[in-house]
Amino acid sequence: MRSAAESLFARLAEFGPQTALAEGERTLTYAELLGAVAARSERLQRLDARRVALALDNGIDWVLWDLATLHAGLVCVPLPAFFSAEQQRHVLGSAGIDCLIGAPAPGFASVADGIQRRAVAQPATLHPGTCKITYTSGTTGQPKGVCLDLASQLAVAASLVEAGASREVQRHLCVLPLATLLENIAGVYAPLMAGARVELMAMARIGLSGASGLDLPRLLQALQAAQPHSLILLPQLLLALVGAAERGMPLPASLRFVAVGGGRVSAQLLQRAEALGLPVFEGYGLSECASVVCLNTPEQRRIGSTGKPLGHLQVRLAEDGEVLVKGARMLGYLGEPAPAGDWLGTGDLGHCEDGFLVLHGRKKHQFITAYGRNVNPEWVEAELVQQLPIAQAWLHGEALPGNVAVLVPRFADTAEAQLQAAVDAVNRGLPDYARVHHWLRADEPFSAANGLATTNGRLRRTALFDLYQAAITELMAEGVQA
Missing domain, CATH: 3.40.50.12780 (ANL, N-terminal domain)
Known part of the structure; x- marks a missing residue:
């Protein structure tokens, strides 16, 4: 044989x-x-x-x-x-x-x-x-x-x-x-x-x-x-x-x-x-x-x-x-x-x-919102990067009343209004629990060099959370006060 x-x-x-x-x-x-x-x-x-x-x-x-x-x-x-x-x-x-x-x-x-x-x-x-x-x-x-x-x-x-x-x-x-x-x-x-x-x-x-x-x-x-x-x-x-x-x-x-x-x-x-x-x-x-x-x-x-x-x-x-x-x-x-x-x-x-x-996404990446809804962030992130102004996106919503995205603009001179319009376009096609309710502009692109992505481009979610946790907490606090 x-x-x-x-x-x-x-x-x-x-x-x-x-x-x-x-x-x-x-x-x-x-x-x-x-x-x-x-x-x-x-x-x-x-x-x-x-x-x-x-x-x-x-x-x-x-x-x-x-x-x-x-x-x-x-x-x-x-x-x-x-x-x-x-x-x-x-x-x-x-x-x-x-x-x-x-x-x-x-x-x-x-x-x-x-x-x-x-x-x-x-x-x-x-x-x-x-x-x-x-x-x-x-x-x-x-x-x-x-x-x-x-x-x-x-x-x-x-x-x-x-x-x-x-x-x-x-x-x-x-x-x-x-x-x-x-x-x-x-x-x-x-x-x-x-x-x-x-x-x-x-x-x-x-x-x-x-x-x-x-x-x-x-x-x-x-x-x-x-x-x-x-x-x-x-x-x-x-x-x-x-x-x-x-x-x-x-x-x-x-x-x-x-x-x-x-x-x-x-x-x-x-x-x-x-x-x-x-x-x-x-x-x-x-x-x-x-x-x-x-x-x-x-x-x-x-x-x-x-x-x-x-x-x-x-x-x-x-x-x-x-x-x-x-x-x-x-x-x-x-x-x-x-x-x-x-x-x-x-x-x-x-x-x-x-x-x-x-497919919905990775089992280990799924998060549960404060309202008990399961969200697979890869789904939303994939839709966000279809928009011309957005090069990279990370979505977080574990135990939060609203989901927060950290966005990397595709171009350095991208205006806030352009990013908001891109988010709005994506949200129109998503159920409420999966929408981007708040977003932040990233300090820098996610890369292997800064530890925010793997060498083949996958997001390092724990590192992103550690980096942006304080900003997300502040953003959500402002939302509650408003």
Whole structure:
């Protein structure tokens, strides 16, 4: 019986003369890809590597080394460039990395061009079957390592191939960092398993920098140069492209399937994309389930939902509305026991409509107002940032008679009246208990540098509360006196 890796490479061999990878003028056919992977696999084995960290920019080399670790039966640990230096040190140490491919790091010695080694006396024990450790940035503490086997990753990729088959995607452009599990599986493994061409560009050429920096003109140029059939976007990237298209900037006519996920997507934004004729399909997933769990497709689509579960898994709801998943799961967190039972709790709340999953937000983020109403702040925050004057928003209302938003203006010269008008526009579409009853202008943007956001842009809610608690208390006191 073939192993998961053997099955993968046998499938890729079926597409021998077709172009597999492209990076500028450099291209590799599937046959050339397999030859390069085998050669790199042999190099890793000669070096007696065991756990390999990839610290490379997006490009052909990233993909080849990732596949080479699979070929050699080693553990691959993608090292996100958007992690802080401290977080990167934590990843290298906690995972017991003995081989680093990419930029030099303290404690490692160069043994070949771009390859560094170090001795690790007692590496952390891994869950049996681990071939990849992907680190989630989280919102508190250091990143957590999610241990995955190859079969789970390929099951997701195979289901994605099936879900998008009718669009006949032949060219996928990787927009997100390859160190992101979503792009790694849905943007590399899935297209390769379908015999498609994966277009790769350095992140600077794509126009992305750090966790949330975006150079929109560069991104638009990259899209026009690649003319891709498919993309994977985060909500903020979709918002930027929709806004550009609404201002008359051209988007590629080649697009057939634009997947969006990684955060709550406003239904209003999806409707704007629909009006432009953009083939946008919202999905939902998490690293603990080897990435994608649900996805809207051309055949089964409902705006405002994250779609139906992929074919290889099942989804149901707990009594409190938490989303539970069966059929695709992590082996466990690094350094923690394996999860028990068949169903994995996601920590997300939602409900189902005719089989389509509609998310409400993170269970741990939900707050209860002074009037006993449950509010998921991500819902309101996603609507707020659809408004042009608002770049970032944080909503707080725990035990308060009214909800308070802290708003980061999109432009430094944004007037108070413009922010109020944006809040009013959002409130018109919300039930009273979820509306923004009061708001404050943020002192500065929420970023990883000031500890108010994670490296991939998620809000650090406890830090925001600590910073703005006094101002919120004062604002509410003024409201009571008034």
